[in-house]
Amino acid sequence: MKDVKEHNAEKMLKDYSPRVLIVDDEKGLRIGTQRLLEMEGYYVETAENGTQGIDMGTKNDFDLAVIDLKMPDIDGLQVLSEIKNVRPNTVCLIATAYASYDTAIESTRLGAYGYIPKPFTPDELLYNLQKAYAQRLLILESEQLKKEREANLLELANERSRLSTIINLIGDGVLVINKQGEVVYRNNSVFHNLNIVEAKDNKELLSKLPDKIIDLINNYLGSDELIKKSYSTQIEIIQNELFIEAITSPVPNPDGSLAGVAVVIRNITELKKIELIKNQFVSMVAHELKTPVAAVLGFLKIIIDKNLKISEDQQNDFVSRSIVRLRSLLDLVNDLLDISRMELKTKQREIVTLDIKEIIKSTVELLEIEAQKRSISFSLVMEESVPVIKADHNEITRLFTNILSNAVKYNKEEGSISIITGSNENYLIVKVIDTGIGLKEEDKEKLFQEFYRVKNEHTRGISGTGLGLTIVKQIVDSYHGKIEVESQYGKGTTFTIYLPINNNN
Amino acid sequence: MQHSDKIKTILLVDDDIDLLEQNKLLMESKGFNVVTAESGKEGFEVFNKIKPDVAIIDLIMEEYDSGFVLCHRIKKTEHGKKIPVFILTSATYDTGFKFSSETKEEREWIKCDGILHKPVVVDELISKLENYFDE
Numbered sequence: 001m002k003d004v005k006e007h008n009a010e011k012m013l014k015d016y017s018p019r020v021l022i023v024d025d026e027k028g029l030r031i032g033t034q035r036l037l038e039m040e041g042y043y044v045e046t047a048e049n050g051t052q053g054i055d056m057g058t059k060n061d062f063d064l065a066v067i068d069l070k071m072p073d074i075d076g077l078q079v080l081s082e083i084k085n086v087r088p089n090t091v092c093l094i095a096t097a098y099a100s101y102d103t104a105i106e107s108t109r110l111g112a113y114g115y116i117p118k119p120f121t122p123d124e125l126l127y128n129l130q131k132a133y134a135q136r137l138l139i140l141e142s143e144q145l146k147k148e149r150e151a152n153l154l155e156l157a158n159e160r161s162r163l164s165t166i167i168n169l170i171g172d173g174v175l176v177i178n179k180q181g182e183v184v185y186r187n188n189s190v191f192h193n194l195n196i197v198e199a200k201d202n203k204e205l206l207s208k209l210p211d212k213i214i215d216l217i218n219n220y221l222g223s224d225e226l227i228k229k230s231y232s233t234q235i236e237i238i239q240n241e242l243f244i245e246a247i248t249s250p251v252p253n254p255d256g257s258l259a260g261v262a263v264v265i266r267n268i269t270e271l272k273k274i275e276l277i278k279n280q281f282v283s284m285v286a287h288e289l290k291t292p293v294a295a296v297l298g299f300l301k302i303i304i305d306k307n308l309k310i311s312e313d314q315q316n317d318f319v320s321r322s323i324v325r326l327r328s329l330l331d332l333v334n335d336l337l338d339i340s341r342m343e344l345k346t347k348q349r350e351i352v353t354l355d356i357k358e359i360i361k362s363t364v365e366l367l368e369i370e371a372q373k374r375s376i377s378f379s380l381v382m383e384e385s386v387p388v389i390k391a392d393h394n395e396i397t398r399l400f401t402n403i404l405s406n407a408v409k410y411n412k413e414e415g416s417i418s419i420i421t422g423s424n425e426n427y428l429i430v431k432v433i434d435t436g437i438g439l440k441e442e443d444k445e446k447l448f449q450e451f452y453r454v455k456n457e458h459t460r461g462i463s464g465t466g467l468g469l470t471i472v473k474q475i476v477d478s479y480h481g482k483i484e485v486e487s488q489y490g491k492g493t494t495f496t497i498y499l500p501i502n503n504n505n
Numbered sequence: 506m507q508h509s510d511k512i513k514t515i516l517l518v519d520d521d522i523d524l525l526e527q528n529k530l531l532m533e534s535k536g537f538n539v540v541t542a543e544s545g546k547e548g549f550e551v552f553n554k555i556k557p558d559v560a561i562i563d564l565i566m567e568e569y570d571s572g573f574v575l576c577h578r579i580k581k582t583e584h585g586k587k588i589p590v591f592i593l594t595s596a597t598y599d600t601g602f603k604f605s606s607e608t609k610e611e612r613e614w615i616k617c618d619g620i621l622h623k624p625v626v627v628d629e630l631i632s633k634l635e636n637y638f639d640e
Contacts, residue, residue, distance in 0.1 A: 291521060294524065298523070302527060302530060308534055310530070455566070
């Protein structure tokens, strides 16, 4: 019999004792069977009648059950039916001397795996149990597989809904076109990014796509060979308001042929706006750099032109004026470098505790010579204890140098400049009040713009880069401070600078 | 000017006094009579007083378009319609300011008769003027 034993079941018996329930009213048979099976490595429990059999067989998950058909209390088929009802995976065998074709069919219908005619030899019993146990293993295995498959399906469904949620949430439009040129997938961003208000179906959506995108898609669909490259194009959807970049990529089948085309539609409006600002700035810088170069070039050409015969005095005048222009060009380049460093935040800062009074005093000293030439006087009104701020010494010095040198440059003869320090809970406050030429309302608004310089009959001959106050604003902003301007045209200007107090100290 | 014995008077308007003086000197050396102004506002006053034969106006003065504004104002006057007016600028396609006077339509729109680029080459200016008077 050994040769027909199920290999798998035999192996299992070595490290696991299959649990068998014997339901039989014959005591001798129960004990004999139990002894035999236990010797063969089974774990055996017995029930002496149908009632007990049902009780034990439903309460416990037996691997196998051998049920006698004829019992005094309950019929074996009834026991089979009850056990199968609760424990469908318990493999049941019916044992009886009263075998008939009908009962065999009925027991199979009720879920019996097989039928052992009584009396049986030990080998017959073992052979049948072995087969039944192999069946039990198959059932358990398929049960396990079924559970895994259900779990996988659930996982897949979750994954799909997760993916679709993610694709719908991203700001880039995603559009998939099949080989037939039909839209098979699109997320909501496609509509936003292309400014398509409504499309009742995917066909209408296709008709509303920009021509440039259609052209890119047709590149792939119209080609006999698979194009592996991605293409991109930039499109202005709404003039000056909505720019997009569309990137098309092929979607290949596993065999390498073309399945369709994926299009990603990205909103690049902000990038375009920054690009425009950058270009405008570069244009302004180029213009500001060209002007002094042209002036110096002009003077030099005149000086070396023998036909012009200019006097020596005039020559010297032109050389001095060239030097002034070159100096201002150098100032401009330095200012530009400062602005660019500050914007890139690459400037090395050394944040230290600063004595603001000291900085103001030394700045005033530097400017005093220039001020005295035009009889301009300084007056300093400073609190005894000025709150401490923490900042980079060079930057704060630069801030006050720019503000105070403007106060000198744009002042009147015999004018004055008052510097008053104060504070509130959060800020150190410095007021710089001049009695200069003042600002018109329209100039005040543009004061901090790059290269903006007030031009009128009073400002003629005053040199500057147009970047001084831009730098001041940048420094103040970088410390989360603020700057205010009050001015009366013809009377003077007051700048109020607020720098946050370092409360930790 | 070969075709005319009369000395032409040029109005030069530029807020950069260095460039203004250089161009004045160079043009005078070629036999022009040159009057100058340092702003759009002053330029219009001088124009009305002197009634020059040519006006050459810097584009960017008080404002980025001061030259255009002065050009329009001059071209509205009776005398302005008769004389060539040139815009002088270092702002070109390279520096990102997109305008030109290549076509008649553009000149009509800008209202000027040509654009001169800084630094101005006096010989180039003279050939432009000759072209203008020959037409």
